[in-house]
Amino acid sequence: MRKMLKHMKAHLEKHNELFRWRKHPLTEATDLQSKTCSLHGRLMDVFCRTDQKCVCLLCALHEHKNHHSVSASEERADRQRKLMETREKFLQNVRDREKDFQELKQAEESVTCSAQTAVSESERIFSEVLCSVQKTSVCVTELIAERQREELSHIEGLQEKVQQKISDLRLKMSELDPFLTTEDHIHFLQNYPSDCEESTSEESEDLSNISENPKAFFCNVELLLSKLQERLMHVTKETAIKI
Known part of the structure; x- marks a missing residue:
């Protein structure tokens, strides 16, 4: 539970850092397993248009660094x-x-x-x-x-x-x-x-x-x-x- 809370806190910090220049509302997540990045264990709220898939913030910053990515919303x-x-x-x-x-x-x-x-x-x-x-x-x-x-x-x-x-x-x-x-x-x-x-x-x-x-x-x-x-x-x- 503490590990999950820690991940959520880090996720929000990265989220605010990446999208601080535009509106990007947070919504309540359901079925977290299907919406959690299997690589980083973080919620996926970024969409990579280059690969046409949902990714997490860390994926957007690293594995998909030079790709065309936007928020899921x-x-x-x-x-x-x-x-x-x-x-x-x-x-x-x-x-x-x-x-x-x-x-x-x-x-x-x-x-x-x-x-x-x-x-x-x-x-x-x-x-x-x-x-x-x-x-x-x-x-x-x-x-x-x-x-x-x-x-x-x-x-x-x-x-x-x-x-x-x-x-x-x-x-x-x-x-x-x-x-x-x-x-x-x-x-x-x-x-x-x-x-x-x-x-x-x-x-x-x-x-x-x-x-x-x-x-x-x-x-x-x-x-x-x-x-x-x-x-x-x-x-x-x-x-x-x-x-």
């Missing part, structure tokens, strides 16, 4: 800023994915509405013609439903991808939050996720084919049916006159 502040920027990028990616998801939801509603309109119109038209064309009406209805299923299946697949990206981004954000709140500089530096900045670039799903004009998916069906109606009515009238 200064390095923490610098990496804290980078981490905040990384988190902001994740947050922006979440917003972008949420926007994509909303566009997909709107496209889904538009496709469904367009499909229902096309089916209703086809039924209305074929109800006005002879019973001999009822089979064609049923066939057209099935084709519309199949196209609807294809489009909705495509949209649902994109929705799942966007939701998964949102979940992944939120998970990455939650993994960063403990680092942003901890006051333990050494724990922060020793466990800093060095690869987090490389994973912030997210590509948006290509929604150009979906969101361009989803209401017009089945316009061509309605147009073809209208022309068919005109031809059928013309044939009917002409046949009636001949009869």
Whole structure:
């Protein structure tokens, strides 16, 4: 115990000598074993940027004498800023994915509405013609439903991808939050996720084919049916006159 107190006293003296020209607050240490220099038995509160590791004051004065060293709090502040920027990028990616998801939801509603309109119109038209064309009406209805299923299946697949990206981004954000709140500089530096900045670039799903004009998916069906109606009515009238 006396030996530890002696080391702490010497540590504070060296600390004041090295950092007397700038602010360098002392914080209460936890898990002293992982934060104590194995070479000198002193607390590590200096960060060697040359070797990218935490060292004690004696290491900074001797083994790392000519290296670029700063206080742990200064390095923490610098990496804290980078981490905040990384988190902001994740947050922006979440917003972008949420926007994509909303566009997909709107496209889904538009496709469904367009499909229902096309089916209703086809039924209305074929109800006005002879019973001999009822089979064609049923066939057209099935084709519309199949196209609807294809489009909705495509949209649902994109929705799942966007939701998964949102979940992944939120998970990455939650993994960063403990680092942003901890006051333990050494724990922060020793466990800093060095690869987090490389994973912030997210590509948006290509929604150009979906969101361009989803209401017009089945316009061509309605147009073809209208022309068919005109031809059928013309044939009917002409046949009636001949009869």
